[in-house]
Amino acid sequence: MSAKPLRVAVIVASTREGRFGPTVAAWFAGVARGRADLDIEIVDLAEEDTVTKKLGLADAFVVVTPEYNHSYPAPLKAVLDAHGEEWLAKPVGFVSYGGLSGGLRAVEHLRPVFAELHTVTVRETVSFHSVWQRFGADGLPNDPTECGAAALRLLDQLSWWGLILRDARETRPYVRA
Template identity: 60%
Template sequence: MPAAPLRLAVINSSVREGRFGPTVARWFVTQAEERADMEVDLIDLADHALPHQLSHSPGKEVTALLGGVSPRLAEAEAFVVVTPEYNHSFPASLKNLIDWHYTQWQAKPVGFVSYGGLAGGLRSVEQLRPVFAELHAVTVRDCVSFHNVWGQFDETGTLTDPTAASTAAKTLLDQLVWWGLSLREAREKRPYSS
């Protein structure tokens, strides 16, 4: 009996005005939606006003703000973070999302699609790996990286040469499905506790 499709949340992490993230995220979501082994949920952080102060007992306002994102993260069985590189790191909006959640990430795989200039956002990915490890998530090795991203997409948001990026996306998605289904089975047999 084939496994139920993996529930994948794709997180577009940049909220800056004029951001390029929606173009990259839409391209990746299209790649993922072509597969029968996953269901895709695109979460754009610009659509969610996350709170700015941490509290161990959030009030009603904070709970309401998180209400649009938290259940979607909890439902996901795997994640792909679409991230730019800002000042050799990842966006504050993404760190805010990560820090407001804990159990939602546990025992689930996380993949990365990065973009930027010469480094292609890879420095942000390398800083995210230990952050997700602290949250008991598993980061997959391979990622998709767009170096000098602005010259790779045309004015309609289409990749001018999709060969290498599509191959990288397939590798990333294959790894996410393997980890995601394996961890789903493990969580069903033995609930995860940290």
């Protein structure tokens, strides 16, 4: 098993004006950077010119997504459809946010899409309902205990799958039908 850190791309899925995604992604990346076994890079879909390269270098992904019309943002769908090899045999975790549902409907729509892309989605998620009231002016959660614990559980699962799958890809090419 390799001792090098797992490269995790934290994807900011929204590109809308006034979006809250960068705030949530920065918080999550801060939590993840507290772990020595992870190398974290934020991939902002609003910065189209760097997306492909950053996705290709990742061993695992965390999608930070809002819920728009009971689903996920169109720019995320475009990126999912435009890339194939980058996703193969890699784990994906989700951090969602929004109104009453906390973006969980977007996550449930994403799971079968990622299955079709030959990824493994981890069970644990981080979800923020009424996100605008959950974060302070400093960009941090008002009550970091529960969401911080959820983030650590997600990262534990992502790391386990990420290391196993990275080692497997290095010893045996992934085959898809």
